[in-house]
Amino acid sequence: MSGQTQDSSGWLARLRAGLARSSARLGQGIGALITRRTLDDAALEELEDLLITADIGVTTSARLVAALREARFGRDVTADEVRAALAEEIEAILDPVAKPLVFDPARKPHVVLVVGVNGAGKTTTIGKIAKQLKDQGLGVVLAAGDTFRAAAVEQLQVWGQRTGCPVMARETGADAAGVAFDALKLAAARKDDVLLIDTAGRLHNRTELMAELEKISRVLKKLVPDAPHSTLLVLDATTGQNAHQQVDIFSRMVHVDGLAMTKLDGTAKGGVVVSLAEKYKIPVHYAGVGESAEDLRPFSARDYARGLLGLPPEG
């Protein structure tokens, strides 16, 4: 486990570096705001603005600031106190939803359906998860269910070569549900542990495309009644309040078990995850903070919240 610790601190550093860039503004903003003043109305309003620019959303930002006002209004506060207080609030919201994705080895295979809008990072996320599972010694099969986008199949096949996982694929334009079905048969025959099914990116307001997702799920159930065992919604951290609609509609069409937040290494903070946690209580499984496979990690509420506010990592 010592290797793990070192590794995870390296990852923490990257998460912090990523969030720090975004939070540099948030953190410094708070610093500039608070250092020499009491927490008055003007300060609170500016604080609210800073939270809004982190995509936390108008309502949640207002609520966070209201909590702060109640506790400390009119007092002299330092920037660090404000940061710590806000980080704790946010951590408290996120803590119940920060749950890693657990693969059940008894299922052979544990079927994971990966969904999301175009460009969220589904295929890349699958590649990274596959790499990690392979490194743990698990047998993994990939299904190239994005039969729509040009060269999406080839993209997943490259990941298959890199990770040494068999890829079930047909030509572009083929029926995605059929690919998923064949992949499930293959994985079951090989007694592999995990099947990761890629799907075409789809905007959630396109009813016919959402119906296609339902079909994939339905077809899988013909072979394995409780499949897919997990449905992962991949969410781009640069997304703003539209993430709410994404979660809402994807959940209605297929049962979404959890989220993977990608691209947290940019300046975008993915603050919308805070209001998503409040509203939908939907688990957040992964946070992606970089290009390499180990940059995809279980989501930690505390690390995320502290990173967001520009606080130093602990221990």
Added chain:
Amino acid sequence: MFDTLSDRLGGIFDKLKRRATLSAADVDAAMREIRVALLEADVALPVVKDFVARVREEAMGQEVIRSITPGQMVVKIVHDALVETLGSDATELDLRAVPPVPILMVGLQGSGKTTTSGKIALRLKEKERKKVLLASLDVYRPAAQEQLAQLAAQAGVASLPVIVGEMPVAIARRAMDVGRKEGYDVVILDTAGRLHIDAGLMDEVAKVRDVAKPHETLLVVDAMTGQDAVTLAREFNEKVGITGIVLTRIDGDARGGGALSMRAVTGRPIKFLGAGEKLDKLEVFHPDRIAGRILGMGDVVSLVEKAAENFQADEAEKLAKKMMSGKFDLDDLLGQLRQLRKMGDIKGLMGMLPGVAKMKKQMASANLDDNLLKRQEAILLSMTPKERHAPDLIKASRKKRIAAGSGTSVQEVNKVLKQYEQMAQMMKQMKKLGKKGGLPPGFGGGMPPAGGGMPPGFGGGFPPGGFKF
């Protein structure tokens, strides 16, 4: 894309318009609501603040407070401010340079650069008859080069053959060489997605820029982007220098805040909107029309343009004359229905009409679709020419016959007749207004009159009483 924002603002305006007088407190309350509506649409905070401050200042002015329709005035102020924020004129690609004209595509991962490159290639080939070469500089994402090659094939344009292991700057150089030697008009350089803070990759794209000397550098941004849109647009503009923006995925239900933020932040125009996965789904960005859509005033100009493409001029003229004379019979309604059906998908058209956003739900419950038009046409065709000319003739027994003949019901026949009456009524009003030179009430806030070849009463199948101009 703008539906939700449009709904929100519509609600705020309705409240304003109902008031005979406006106090400073009323304006303040409305501004707070506008602020929230814009923020929830992901308009960047600095842009929101600036926008609200500007509108508030004008709305507090004496002429508004004292005017007889202060609410309308505020709506107009918001409209004007929107247009100003969005930019006033549509800006197309500038290709006035020595060919091959290089176009550089940049943006974050997953923003839609490659698909957009394919779309622009198709557009240049089809609309401007250009010989286009597509070149992928994305050597990082697996199969990205393959993706562009496939899109090029779909668009029927050439793509630069891939040399495995070649790096982006070298590819750019080779693409320009091939462009020159083989006489291409335009070379589109599709780069890898990169974070604007990734110093190495930003440096690389700057080198590509120095080699290719692009005439246009387009930043591709996802319409669902949140507050970070400001940072990324600014950084790309500072580090690479952009000449325009393409906003993608506007066919989603994002509220379109990016459209408002981008220009304000970069000072560069939005040139195109990407509205679907198919290669022909690329629209030129018209700021004034978008402002109209956001405010629920519809996009009458686009509608008229679309109409003009499909309307036969003589027919339209005949209809216009009828309108002005105040005479309008069921034959004319039939003519309109047919014209309308030619224009295509009715829901798409409806979205362009003023005030329609508010009645979306009503429309859905009325099950408004193209079949409805067909049924109405059948009803009209089951009438005798005499009946169509003098609708007053149609009484109970005739209605039964018409219903049976068209395979519909008497209620549906009644609906068509009622609709006809409403339209005839509207024609009379138009005639009066035409004389006065004013506008129908719904058109407040600086919209162009919907005159031209387009008669009112597109109301092919609107639920009775549900639709008023």
